[in-house]
Amino acid sequence: MTAVLSPVTPAELADAVRSAPRVLAVGGGTKPRMSRAAADVVKISTVKLRGVVEYEPSEFTFTALAGTPVREIVATLGERGQYLPFDPLFSAAGATLGGTLASGVSGPGRFRFGGLRDFVLGVRFVDGGGRLLRLGGKVVKNAAGFDLPKFFVGSVGRFGALAEVTFKVFPRPLATRTLRLDAKNATAMTEIFTAAGSARWELDALDASPGEGAVYARLAAPAPALDALAKEILSRWPGTVLADNAAAKLWSDVVEAAWAHAGGTLVKFALTPSQVPEFVAGFPAVARGWVSAGGNVGYLSLPAGAAFPSFATATEGKPAFAWPAVTLRGDVALWPGAPPRFEVMRAVKIALDPQNRFPNLDD
Amino acid sequence: MMKSPSSAAMLRRLTALLPAGRVLEAPAQLAAYESDGLTAFKTTPLAVVVLETQDEVIATVRFCRDEKIPFVARGSGTSLSGGSLPVAGGIVITLNRLNKILRLDPAQRIAVVEPGVINLAVTAAAQPYGLHFAPDPSSQSICTIGGNVAFNSGGAHCLKYGMTSNHVLGLKAVLATGEVVEFGGASREQVGPDWTGLFVGNEGLFGIALEITLQLLPRAEMFHTVLAGYRTLEQAGDAVAAVIASGLLPGAIEIMDALALEAAVAAVHAEYPPDSAAVLIVELEGPREVVAADRVRLDEILAKSGAVEVKVARDGAERMAIWKGRKSAFSAVGRLSPDFIVQDGVVPRRRLGEALRRIGEMSREAGLRCANVFHAGDGNLHPLILYNGREPDGLVRAEALAGKILRMCVEMGGSITGEHGVGVEKRDYLPDMFSADEIDCLKRVRAAFDPGELANPGKMFPVTGAPALAQHGMHPLEQAGVISRE
Numbered sequence: 001m002t003a004v005l006s007p008v009t010p011a012e013l014a015d016a017v018r019s020a021p022r023v024l025a026v027g028g029g030t031k032p033r034m035s036r037a038a039a040d041v042v043k044i045s046t047v048k049l050r051g052v053v054e055y056e057p058s059e060f061t062f063t064a065l066a067g068t069p070v071r072e073i074v075a076t077l078g079e080r081g082q083y084l085p086f087d088p089l090f091s092a093a094g095a096t097l098g099g100t101l102a103s104g105v106s107g108p109g110r111f112r113f114g115g116l117r118d119f120v121l122g123v124r125f126v127d128g129g130g131r132l133l134r135l136g137g138k139v140v141k142n143a144a145g146f147d148l149p150k151f152f153v154g155s156v157g158r159f160g161a162l163a164e165v166t167f168k169v170f171p172r173p174l175a176t177r178t179l180r181l182d183a184k185n186a187t188a189m190t191e192i193f194t195a196a197g198s199a200r201w202e203l204d205a206l207d208a209s210p211g212e213g214a215v216y217a218r219l220a221a222p223a224p225a226l227d228a229l230a231k232e233i234l235s236r237w238p239g240t241v242l243a244d245n246a247a248a249k250l251w252s253d254v255v256e257a258a259w260a261h262a263g264g265t266l267v268k269f270a271l272t273p274s275q276v277p278e279f280v281a282g283f284p285a286v287a288r289g290w291v292s293a294g295g296n297v298g299y300l301s302l303p304a305g306a307a308f309p310s311f312a313t314a315t316e317g318k319p320a321f322a323w324p325a326v327t328l329r330g331d332v333a334l335w336p337g338a339p340p341r342f343e344v345m346r347a348v349k350i351a352l353d354p355q356n357r358f359p360n361l362d363d
Numbered sequence: 364m365m366k367s368p369s370s371a372a373m374l375r376r377l378t379a380l381l382p383a384g385r386v387l388e389a390p391a392q393l394a395a396y397e398s399d400g401l402t403a404f405k406t407t408p409l410a411v412v413v414l415e416t417q418d419e420v421i422a423t424v425r426f427c428r429d430e431k432i433p434f435v436a437r438g439s440g441t442s443l444s445g446g447s448l449p450v451a452g453g454i455v456i457t458l459n460r461l462n463k464i465l466r467l468d469p470a471q472r473i474a475v476v477e478p479g480v481i482n483l484a485v486t487a488a489a490q491p492y493g494l495h496f497a498p499d500p501s502s503q504s505i506c507t508i509g510g511n512v513a514f515n516s517g518g519a520h521c522l523k524y525g526m527t528s529n530h531v532l533g534l535k536a537v538l539a540t541g542e543v544v545e546f547g548g549a550s551r552e553q554v555g556p557d558w559t560g561l562f563v564g565n566e567g568l569f570g571i572a573l574e575i576t577l578q579l580l581p582r583a584e585m586f587h588t589v590l591a592g593y594r595t596l597e598q599a600g601d602a603v604a605a606v607i608a609s610g611l612l613p614g615a616i617e618i619m620d621a622l623a624l625e626a627a628v629a630a631v632h633a634e635y636p637p638d639s640a641a642v643l644i645v646e647l648e649g650p651r652e653v654v655a656a657d658r659v660r661l662d663e664i665l666a667k668s669g670a671v672e673v674k675v676a677r678d679g680a681e682r683m684a685i686w687k688g689r690k691s692a693f694s695a696v697g698r699l700s701p702d703f704i705v706q707d708g709v710v711p712r713r714r715l716g717e718a719l720r721r722i723g724e725m726s727r728e729a730g731l732r733c734a735n736v737f738h739a740g741d742g743n744l745h746p747l748i749l750y751n752g753r754e755p756d757g758l759v760r761a762e763a764l765a766g767k768i769l770r771m772c773v774e775m776g777g778s779i780t781g782e783h784g785v786g787v788e789k790r791d792y793l794p795d796m797f798s799a800d801e802i803d804c805l806k807r808v809r810a811a812f813d814p815g816e817l818a819n820p821g822k823m824f825p826v827t828g829a830p831a832l833a834q835h836g837m838h839p840l841e842q843a844g845v846i847s848r849e
Contacts, residue, residue, distance in 0.1 A: 058607055058713050059742075060522070081610050104553060117557050118529045133801045139709045140522055141741040142778040143515045143564055144785055144796055145805050145823075147528060150560025154553055171610035194470045198493055200584040200650050222660075225652035270550035272471045296551040324554035339555060342544045347811035348561075352804070361555070 005044045010065070010124060010132055010163035016044045017161050018130035023357055025161035027067060027099025030090035031328040034103050034156045037359045044161060046098055053164060057082060060140055060169050061121060066098025066162040073097060083172040086110045086119055087205075092256050098162040104154025105268060105328065107255045108205035108218070111293045113170065117153045124164035125152065128353025138166050154326070156334070158361045159352045173220035176204065177230050178247035181215040181239035183208060186277035189215055192237060193273035193295035201229050207254060208291040210280045216242075216250060259290055260301035265308070265330025269298040269323045278322065282311045298323075308332045335362065366409065370452070373430055374410055377454070380426055381419060387411040396437065396455050400502070401445035401788055403704065403758060408435070408449035415460045417477070417535075417573040423456055424571060425541040433817050436571045438479060438507030443705060444786025446514055446566055450820055456571065458509050464488050465574060472579045473532065473549055478509025478572050482516075485577060494579040497524040500782065501690050512572050515564030517782030519615040519689075522740040526782065528563040530578050536562060538570035539813030549576060561808075566784050567819030569812035583614070583648035587658045588676040590685050591643045591665050592636030596620055596735075599641040600716040602668040603739045606645060607712070609664055611657055614648040616740035620719070622699070623692045623734040623747070630695030633688030636672035643670075643739070644689055646682075692736045693747065700732065700749035702757065706765050707783040708772030712742040721771055722746050729764040743781035744772070770795055785823045793825060 005016040005023075017023055020042040026035040027046050035043070046067030055062040057080040064073060070084075070091040077083050087107025088100045101123070106115035113119075122136030125148075136142065136149035152162065183189040189208045192215045196206055204220035215237075219229050230241055242250065253259060260266050271279055273295030283289055286306050290299040302308065311322045321337025341362070349360065366374070366388075378386045387393065388410045397405045409432075414420050427434045433453030440447050449455050461477035464485070468474075469492035474485050482503040485496040499518035500506055506516070511527045512534065524530075533547025547559035562569060593599040599618050606616065619627065621640045627633040635642050645665075647657045665673050676682035696703050710718045719735060722744075726733035732749040746768055750761040769779045773795045780789055793802060806824060810816075 056711070056713065058604060059711050060607070104555075104557070106552075110551075113523075114525065114529055115552065117553065117560055118525050127804060131800045131804070133798070133804050135797070135801060135804070137709075137778045137796075139711055139742055139777050139781075141517060141526065141709050141738070141743050141781040143517070143526070143780045143782055144778050144789075144793065145801075146808055147515070147560050147564050148804075148808070150528065150557045150563075153557045153560065155556035159556065171612055174610070197472055198469065198581050200493075200581065202581070202583075202649055202653070221650070221653045222656035224656045225650065228652045229650060268552075268554065270548065270552040270554045272549050274470060293551060324548070324550070326554045335555065340545065343542050344538055344540065344544060344812055345556075345558070347814075348808060351807035351811040 005042065006048045007044065008048045010049070013044065013049060013161055013163050014126045014130055014132045017126045017357065021355070021357065022359070023161070024359055025098065025157050027096030028069065028090070028094035030093045030095045031099065031103050031105070033327040033329050033334060037363065041359060046096055049163065052076060054138070061138060061166060062169060063122070063138060063164060063166040064097055065164050067096050070095045070097055070100055077169055078172070081172050082169045084119060084167060085113045085170050086115050087255055089255055089257065092252070097165050101153055101165055102155060102157050102162060103328070108207045108251060108292050111206050112202065112204050117150050119168045120149045120153060120165065121168055122166035123149045123152055123162055125160040125162050127160050128355055128357040132163060136166065140168050158358050159349065160358070173204065175223040175226055176218055176220045176247070177226045178242040178250060179217045179230060179233055179239050180242055181217060181237040182213065183215045184213050186210060186280040189291065190273050190276050190295060193276070197273065197294045201233060205251070206294040209259070210289045210291060218251070254290065254292070257290070257299065257301070259288060260299070261288065261303045264304050265302040265306070265332055266328045267300045267325050267330070267332065267336060268328060269300065269325045271296055271298045271323055275323065282309050284309050302330065304330070308336065311337070370409055373432065376430070377410070377412065377423070377426060380422055381412065385413050387413065396440070396449060399437070399440040399442045399445060399447040401443055401448070401786065404445045404448050404787055406449045406451050408455045409452055411455040411457060413457050413460065417461065420456065420458070420461070420571055420573060421537045421543060424537045424539065427454070427817055428539065428541045428815065431815060431817065433820050435819050436509065436513070436567050438510040439505045441502040441506045442510065442514060442786060443707065443783040444514070444780065444788045446784050446786040446819070446822060447510070448787050458507065458571070468549070469494060471549055474577045474579060476508050476575050476577060478507060478512070478575065480508045482506050482508060482511055489579045490582070493582055495582045496577055497530055497580050498527045501693065508575055508577070509572055512563050512575055513565060513567045514784040515782070517743070519617060519738060521738065521743070521782070522616070523612055523614050524580070528560055531559055531563050531575060532578050533559055533576040534562060534572050535574040536570050536572045539815065539818035547576065551578060564784070565812070566786065566823050568809050568823060570818055585649065585651045585654045586682055587647040587654050587661070588682045588685055589645050589661065589665060589673060591668065591670040591673045592639030593641045593643065593670055594638060596641040596719055597716050598669050599643045600719070600739070602643050602665060602670070603715070604713070605664045605668060606661065609660055611647070611660060613645050613740065615644065615646040616738070617644040617689055618642065618737055618739045619689065619692055620735040622732060623696065623736045626695035626699050626734060627688040627692045629698045631687055631691045633684070636674070639671055644685060689736070696734050696747045696749065700751070702752040703747045703749045704761050704765055706744065706746045706748065706768055707780050708744050708769050708777060709781040710742050710744060710772050710775045710777040712739070714775050715739060715742060718744060718771065718775060722768055725764060725767050729760055731761060731764055733764070738781070741781070742777060766792065787822055790823055791825050793823065
């Protein structure tokens, strides 16, 4: 392991990228599989590249350096009654804004207004040539140039090192209420996901715990509206209203993946609600799971050393790994199931990183 | 224009590749494709090919790659930035006949469509399930999803719901290299770099989308639409600031200035509070209980905002009337002036008042009238610059004013385009927004998708040698009131 570089400014980040033939930016290390790289890759830590650059609450936007801890941003926004609606993951554990963007993971709030990709507006990054570039914009609406900021979502640092990010934010809802609905199996979960997804209630979050046989539905609205909405949902499915402190703990545990095995493997899957039963059925006995965003995101946790399930499904007669997946923690492939790769992906890698300074997508 | 023998031979090979009657070459046939919604620009293509299947599109793009022929994909030709302006010596590929909704899945709330499907047709198909497609550019009754994807179209609801890009989950496309790719899928979640997000808004420079997976949203149960008249534009702007500061998140916040109001009154007999120099439209939406609570807050804010009058739409018909006046404002301006161009800059919302004052000053200096209609919620300005194309320097002066306005938007920390795209019209202003290195980076990405620069060349990036500026008034559909420039 070579020395870790710790730039303090975007210009220093560019210097750091240029300083070694092989580099990778690392944030808080909350998703360690994503920043694992070959021994010759020099890690650039972004922990000192922190601070809010610009925050105008009236614009519904902020710009901050990439190494800024998410929890600081959450606190700063909260003081002005605003928030990041996609509920960034691992906030308490020390996730950074840049790492959150590069990992492409969003929390339960992505159900209503969309995920990380729907709130990123602009990025400043260092390309493989060591150039500090700014693409996208700082306003909530902008169509100039290719949307590189979105491209960086989920790109795990393989195409550039993020220096600064600009996000759209929303006013925080005045009140929330969380319902625990009974769902004895995954088919019952899918039924709730499907019906609730098109219902008039405009749920704020809709997650499920397969182990518990429960679906958690969160309403976010002015307080006077909550009683009627909650009552209507509970008249449709049996369940209970969570006390405020229990609800707060539940969602904080979801955001921190407190349900997962400590020191184990954690993998994210992109699903559709109708695929949830098959996803859950594929769990080995030792596994734990969580289903988020109305059945669009699945998480699988395994204790350290447990074998990864095959999740094989027959697509058009050919057995294949069932769903797009990425590993956050643990000793399994970064992209389980080897997703399809196209020639243009290699070409874009060369365009942004001609000297192959950052690891390859599949390294 | 005489075709060279080599182009004639090339067109014979193209004709042989496709079913009979698909390659249009006669001058009268080509004339309909010389311009798009940006009517000031005009170029005659070598030919127009009318395609009906994805395989035909793939074969045609590969033909263009092999023969090194530039191509421009076109839907309904409503681009306001000249995005589908033909290339001299190139072909236009029309996609209107690839208009099938391939799949509509109400359980997953997605629609998979071909590029020629009309924007509003997606919502029409989704409506029986209580769903809709959120992006609503003003041309939505005619513009196609393929065009929306290429230009990342917006509309009146972008602050809350985002742009087209936020509603595209996946796509299949043929790239200019001839490679057929599939990005994303039916899940709302993505894994790996967001290739779909990169493709949306490529302005036709990467290739042609063949199948697009769109997310559908539940239609709001209830709307609360308010129209407030003010004696000054500043008061309307202050009201917007107060609404935003209150923590409300309206679906739409729009402002029209005096000249735009005059036009809407003349065109669709819209009724506005008397003595209003500006009108603010705010729309709340959501479950009825939420709207009931939110409207109390909105009503309080507007009551204190110094409005001449506040009108609340009592039913769906009154709501539609408010939106009709708003959406017709652009074509309505055509009644006030023989010609106009519409701009699409973005400024930080808090600087809207300052931006409007400076636009007023600049238009007075230029001796041109300028009407303003804008998406106040997201700072997206649409100044309509009125001019007379019969005056020898009319268009040139109007373009000069438009350029000043765009530069002002960049200086204020905004953007040269909120939703129309850069296209031909604003390509010379791209360097105002991005450094030489940044433009180089964009060009490298383009080259990864299109090394031969065959897909929609001449758009987005500055080039030497501009296409012909021509003067031929309103788009025929605009004259008919079917579309508007927004």
